[in-house]
Amino acid sequence: QQQVKQSPQSLIVQKGGISIINCAYENTAFDYFPWYQQFPGKGPALLIAIRPDVSEKKEGRFTISFNKSAKQFSLHIMDSQPGDSATYFCAARDNYGQNFVFGPGTRLSVLP
């Protein structure tokens, strides 16, 4: 129940296209859902995050869509750029323990 599922495992998109990564969870105690971006040889860095009381959050080219009833959330990257090529992790925070559970990651490659 602490698991966060993430798909696809890898994604190849043409420059200018839309990248979509999906995550799903079971634990209703999760109360905060961040997305992290990781470049090779670096630590993950927060990209964007959402709380379950809103259905969408947009920051520049990055949008999180959140479906509380379905327990699913997704990251959309509009106008994808080669510089967006990285591994993306969705995560969820447990409201009780305050610890985080990460999805397995999606390796995104944006072709020039």
Added chain:
Amino acid sequence: DARVTQTPRHKVTEMGQEVTMRCQPILGHNTVFWYRQTMMQGLELLAYFRNRAPLDDSGMPKDRFSAEMPDATLATLKIQPSEPRDSAVYFCASGAPGGETQYFGPGTRLLVL
């Protein structure tokens, strides 16, 4: 700018040796997390601390791993004895009081031969 620092950045050791990884959280942050990242398992939470007290270390193999915060500016993760299956990148992350963002360090890449 404020960053989480980790030392060493790379460590190669032989099976059975003790390994100590260190983390300096961002000044003023009161939560510290230790993660292990492998290709097979992804990011696994090993332990986390708030105000230097361990809150959860259920993800850590207790027989060989130990995590401590001797003071607010230093967190340590020890493996004794190390095994080849411990080879991974170990990340430390810190968070501000009341904050939700985790700030990750650059990681320690450990190879146990």
